[in-house]
Amino acid sequence: MIGSVEAHFAALRAAVEACFPVQEVWFQDGRPVFTIVPGPDDKARFLRLRDRLAELGMLPLLRRHAGETVIILVPKPPESRTSWRLPAALFAATLVTTFLAGYLNARGACVPGLPGPVVGGISFSLSLMAILFCHEMGHKTVSVLRRIDSSLPFFIPMPPVPGLAIGTLGAVIVTRTPSPNRDALVELGASGPIAGFLVAIPILIYGIRHSVVIAHSAIAASGCEVVSVPTPLLVNLLVQWLLRPPPSADVIIHPMAFAGWVGLLVTALNLLPASMLDGGHVMRAVFGARAHRILSYVAVGVGLLFGYWVMSLLILLMIRRGHPGPLDDISPVSPARLAMAASLVAIFVLSAVPLMTL
Numbered sequence: 001m002i003g004s005v006e007a008h009f010a011a012l013r014a015a016v017e018a019c020f021p022v023q024e025v026w027f028q029d030g031r032p033v034f035t036i037v038p039g040p041d042d043k044a045r046f047l048r049l050r051d052r053l054a055e056l057g058m059l060p061l062l063r064r065h066a067g068e069t070v071i072i073l074v075p076k077p078p079e080s081r082t083s084w085r086l087p088a089a090l091f092a093a094t095l096v097t098t099f100l101a102g103y104l105n106a107r108g109a110c111v112p113g114l115p116g117p118v119v120g121g122i123s124f125s126l127s128l129m130a131i132l133f134c135h136e137m138g139h140k141t142v143s144v145l146r147r148i149d150s151s152l153p154f155f156i157p158m159p160p161v162p163g164l165a166i167g168t169l170g171a172v173i174v175t176r177t178p179s180p181n182r183d184a185l186v187e188l189g190a191s192g193p194i195a196g197f198l199v200a201i202p203i204l205i206y207g208i209r210h211s212v213v214i215a216h217s218a219i220a221a222s223g224c225e226v227v228s229v230p231t232p233l234l235v236n237l238l239v240q241w242l243l244r245p246p247p248s249a250d251v252i253i254h255p256m257a258f259a260g261w262v263g264l265l266v267t268a269l270n271l272l273p274a275s276m277l278d279g280g281h282v283m284r285a286v287f288g289a290r291a292h293r294i295l296s297y298v299a300v301g302v303g304l305l306f307g308y309w310v311m312s313l314l315i316l317l318m319i320r321r322g323h324p325g326p327l328d329d330i331s332p333v334s335p336a337r338l339a340m341a342a343s344l345v346a347i348f349v350l351s352a353v354p355l356m357t358l
Contacts, residue, residue: 008056015052016060016071019045023068031072038069043181043331050180050327059177062328069330077176079149087152091129094155094168098125101160101167102255111252113212120255127203127259128168129155132266135196136171139278142191146184149176166262170269181328182285186337189281190344193267197347200263201234207257208238213245214252232264234350264351269311271348274299275318279348282341284323286333292323307355 012032016022021037039045042062049060054076061072099121106120115123136153143150156169179185231239235257245251253261273283274296284292296319303312333341 011056012053012058012073015056016049016073018052019049020071028072031074033065033073034071035065035068036071038330042069043183043328046328046331047180060327062330064330077149080151080176082152084152087154090155090157091153093157094171095125095129097157097159098128098167101125101165102259104160104165105258106255109252111212111214114252115255124255124259125167127207127256128166128262131196131200131203131259131263132168132171134199135192135263135266135270136173138191138193138195139173139188142184142187143173143175146180146187148179148184148188150174151176170266178324179281179285179326181326181331182333183331183337185281185285185326186333186341189278189285190340193271193278193344193347194340196263196267197351200260200267203256203263204235204238204260205242207254207260208235208242208251210254211239211243211257212252212254213243213249215249217248229261230354231261232268232351232353234264235261237350261353265353265355268306268348268351268353269308271344271351272299272303272308272311272315274315275321276323277315277318279344280323282344284325286338286341288329289323289325293319306352 009032013022013025013034016034016036020034020042021039022034023037024035026033026035046060046062049071053060053073057076058073059076061074063070063072101121102124103117103121105124106115107117109120114120132155133153140150140153142148151174153171153173155171158167158169160167175188179188239245239251243251270277271279273279273292277299279299280292280296283295287295296315300312300315303309303315
């Protein structure tokens with residue numbers, strides 16, 4: 001038994017020394033720690049080390065300790081099996097609840113030119129699910145490419161309720177191993193919002209183009225009850241570009257436009273720079289652990305400012321968990337990933353929906 005432990009440690013040391021110049025080896029809480037000589041190509045060296053150690057059942061952590069660059073080895077979690085039953089069942093259930101939400105919303109519309117309840121329900125459901133699906137598959141694709149062990153998307157169905165007939169609380173992907181470095185963490189956080197936002201744009205364009213512009217006097221004469229919703233900047237820009245409604249008229253939006261509205265809301269919520277949200281991943285990668293914790297509290301304030309009361313409460317609960325950070329928490333973020341992170345600011349500005357005006 002002792003011989004096998006020694007042989008395993010010798011293999012671990014050989015793997016580290018094959019990738020980095022080692023100055024010293026010591027132990028911290030029973031974990032081997034290697035003090036190394038840093039170099040300009042540490043990011044690439046570290047990825048090679050991760051591949052070598054995966055065969056030995058270990059994960060490396062690249063950290064600073066007492067002014068030195070160290071590699072800490074920790075056990076690698078066993079790879080999870082991909083289970084399709086629960087994700088598929090939740091996906092199907094969310095299709096049903098979003099259809100019901102779209103059906104109820106369309107049934108309440110009494111303006112000529114908009115789809116009926118069945119077509120409206122299908123249009124809303126498929127459009128919103130396309131946005132959410134592409135959002136989550138953006139994360140999943142990066143997970144596969146970066147070899148981050150993650151689950152399939154879990155969609156969250158929600159029965160339609162008065163005043164909140166959207167049929168879903170979004171979707172989540174569970175990551176079981178950290179991102180290999182800060183670049184990958186930016187990609188993991190940014191890929192979902194970017195993918196979902198890009199899909200939302202054509203859905204919004206189609207939905208707004210097929211919305212109905214109706215005069216205030218006509219609405220009053222019809223006796224229809226019209227619910228006013230706050231609109232994000234992108235929707236405002238598209239309405240002015242495609243419809244140019246006069247001040248004396250309202251726009252009654254098509255179910256696909258409402259799906260795009262919900263998709264933008266989900267995108268904005270995920271981009272709050274907090275905890276394990278998409279924006280939190282990006283902020284943790286760009287600014288580090290201390291700034292990430294501060295920004296998480298800032299996100300609570302932003303959520304309250306925009307009326308995201310439930311999300312602000314959830315963020316406060318998630319802050320206690322912290323963020324594990326990437327395996328390589330030293331190598332800097334590349335300029336391309338910084339540009340990707342910066343693009344999220346523009347997406348948030350275009351997508352944020354001020355619910356406090358409801």
